[in-house]
Amino acid sequence: MSEPAATYPWWHSAVIYQIYPRSFASSKGPIGTLAGVTKNLDYLRDLGIDAIWLSPFYRSPQHDAGYDVADYFDVDPRFGTLADADEMIQAAHERGLKVIIDLVPNHTSEDHEWFQAALAAGPGSPERERYYFRDEPNNWLSIFGGSAWTRVKDRADAPGSSYADDEQYYLHLFDSSQPDLNWDNPEVADLFDRILRFWLERGVDGFRIDVAHGLVKDPALPDYAGHVQMVQGDDGERPPMFDQDGVHEIYRRWNKVLAEYDGDRMLVAEAWVDPPERLARYVRDGEMHQAFNFDYLVAPWDARELRAVAEQVMATFAAVGAPTTWVLSNHDVVRHASRLGLRETGKGPNGIFATDPQPDRELGLRRARAATALMLALPGSAYLYQGEELGLPEHTSLPDKVREDPAFFRTNGLEAGRDGCRVPLPWRAHEPGYGFSPSGETWLPQPEDWDIYAVDTQLSDPTSTLYLYRALLHLRKAWQLGEADFVFLPDVPEHVVAGVARTQTGAEYLVFTAIGKAAPLPAGWQIELATDDLTESGEVPADVTVWASRA
Template sequence: MEKVADRLEQPWWRNAAVYQVYLRSYKDSDGDGNGDLNGLRMELKHIAELGCDALWLNPIYLSPQRDHGYDIADYLSIDPMYGTLDDFDCLVAEAHELGLRVIMDVVPNHCSDQHPWFQQALASNDGGPERSRFIIERGEGETGAQVPNGWQSVFGGSAWSPISSDSTPTYWYLHTFDAAQPDFNWRNPEVREEFESILTWWFDRGVDGFRIDVAHGLVKAHPLPRASSMRTEQLLAEDQGLWNQPEVHDIYRQWRRIACDYPEEKYLVGEVWIADPKQFSRYVADDELHQAFAFDLLVQPWIAHRLKAAIDKAIAQNSRANGPSWTLNNHDVHRAVTRYGQEQYDQAPQPDDMLASARHTGPVDVVLGTRRARAAFALLAALPGTLYLYQGEELGLSEHLDLAPEQRQDPIWIRSKGEQLGRDGCRIPLPWSPHTPTLGFSDCPNAAAWLPQPENYGQLTRDAQQTEPDSMLTLYKRLLCLRKELSDSVSYVEWIDTDDPQLLAFDNGAFICLTNTSDDDLTVPVDMIDRVLISTQEADDRTIPANSTLWVLRRPPRKTGTAPVSTMSCTVA
């Protein structure tokens, strides 16, 4: 991977820390139970004081909210639930004053069925130009009453719904996700021109970049393959005509040209679920996206060799870009505290099952999960590349697994008929203080949050952790501060051999990172470590506590009789 130190001028996002804001659950300013832009403005300093360089907003566009904003009816309007364009402009200005860039989410694979284009398609005749903006096919059989092929929705059930509401459908529209999210036809130049206009409109308004939803989607195979059936999970990773079509790269080359037209180049990062490293690398070529998320690490168990393999893979497949985008949490997977507190299986996630591997059910040891999550974030923060945080992880929040069926709102839960819990549990409103029934999420005493908070969130509020020296929040602040101070020197990963398979050790150019994934303390030779910079658990200069990470400065080797620099000997204490 290209060394960061080799570049005289770095783009702002290189080695940056980006805070993901799921706005509906961040902060409610008006008492309606939903987070909003003015609520974010009220607590914008929290993100800056944490040590982040940017924030990424999940979709806030006008939407019927069938999929929590990922079903967009108007790409140039703010949903009234969140505020107004004036509120957004104020947010951008205030964020920039605090040194925070603003990244928005763009959803180009599909829109809402309430989008004017789709409503025009429904009202048009067969074969009309309005229908060519979407993927609409005549059904199989003599009357067209059977679905065009066996594609299944990622959210469960068929990926096809009839255009007509009568009992004899003839034409069907494709929806890779919910039925309320028709897929665009990206082979239509009008669709491409529309999204180029959308990007430019927001860039001109001061937005600093976009995270691209389902970036490996968009273009579908033509003609459509007559697939019989697929498991739901296969749809995310495998090329079944739905994903990773060659023409998608033409789209991103044009988007990159648009991004380069600004005095400070705009930033593009993709959500790319591609298992093949060579195929993944195409998305982060020099003339396409700046970065794409390294999801392999997110879905790994807390097992050293699995973590190492995922890190190596991410670095290798991003070698032509500007370093990976690392993350341990987001709005689609169970929170790390919960994942690491469950039983850990020593098996690599299958390419067709990556998301499911991050949504396990079963007993959770929250204390153990918290300890491991602290260590995992310190490991992540030691890696070169861009670091993404998901709101609430800095508080050590766990997944809310016990939501009642009537409280769940995720279309995954609904379309799977309860077989999959879905994503509601990682989208619970944040706990800020213990002073209101919603733990400070809303300052209105009678407000009820759109999703209920679990009881243990009362002990994890932001205010309670501010003054605790060993809290998760304090640890995050210390790690991000130290990372920023040393970021110019963090430029590579050079693994250090150890004699313990449960210990990860690497040099990143600034310091050595030691992560003990075992349940036993380890010791290192006294002449190995000059000074401990930070530890996720209380430690001295000879001990690596169980399930912890240390950042250490290495003692210069003696001139004679020293061990090779690539060797470290550790023993169980």
């Protein structure tokens, strides 16, 4: 008698679609809205996903596209209202979709009432203990460029204010408009308990935790010789601002809060942590439920490296009983349809200027389709970034005058920044703004040739990337690949990544990716799906993935 199939919570193998609200769809103007999301939920349901994750839509001055939160308990009027959020959550649930929202606990906006009170209260006040105010700064650098410290009296709003002569500095690992919270202060923990409960009671199913590895700092705030973006220094030591052991106490507390609510609510960590054994600590029992697997995202398009990364991460997460996550694109990196078309195919630059070497668009898309098919065959949970199902490339010719990413400004234009992956989506090929908004307005300009990527164009083309994603997601669910046991095949050419997924029903499926040159498929398999046409001899061509069942 066979053993009963294991049952898992929904997030264990979910395909989760990231919505960047300002660029998904608008119901009224140049910036996307929550009502625009609600209007297009049928499109997302038909795509075959299980959940949506929305980047921040809280009240914010938008100095960093909403990751500078002024009020965690309200929706920014640019995106709509709390009623719009409630309607979106309900409408998603009616379609069988879960809803995850971003939580930004490392820092607030400078407009947050706490920080305004801290400025007004002055040095030595309890209000300043909620942040990191110091008489002397250390040498830390901002991830967005420049110093991670700003002197209060040097702020643009200081002249004529009560703090015009204030010599103290405050810490901001990101922009100067994003002061870091001091998690050693119990008021901070109490605030975020309230924030979690506020949104859980409105029906959200989980939270993506921004900068999850950065909340706790070494209390001594020592100087650090490495670059702040490094999760592990050249000497093997962790930076004093990242991956401190104290963060785990926070997530154990949050896990208990989520456990008070029905429905398998979840936490997923954005934690750029190395090595994988350190990342696995975030998903131990009683802490986070998932953590983004960035090692896979930044791996180059190389068979040996992709397999090595996948095997290591799968084994490391399995050791703590957690599912692996997979992701190739998000709002912080060059889109993988372009990144994989560059000469160097790892993480890639922080944005691409028109004067930089340009991606090979055809090769990039071919590889992106293959990479996605490989990723979706692996067990665990997969994250998709809006527009990747259309094969959208990075916008590499944005004029500098329209850029908004603080990374561009704080590096004095040395980095293009992340605006190129955040351009509003094309919905209808022959409408102004490709149907993004009723007026045709878009907060960033779209490329002139994006009609070929528009949703309505691709829906009429069975060879389109949108059709491919729908087919992949349908088979992934039908074959139960997210919960399968997966083993990489040992005896394959060195330019091939191949493995067999064995499902709980005993069925076996093959994923086979040829990288750089063609390769023959092993005997005994019947091809069910290929990301591009096969060769005349039946071989799997270069940069193509196939899914196959037992012949």
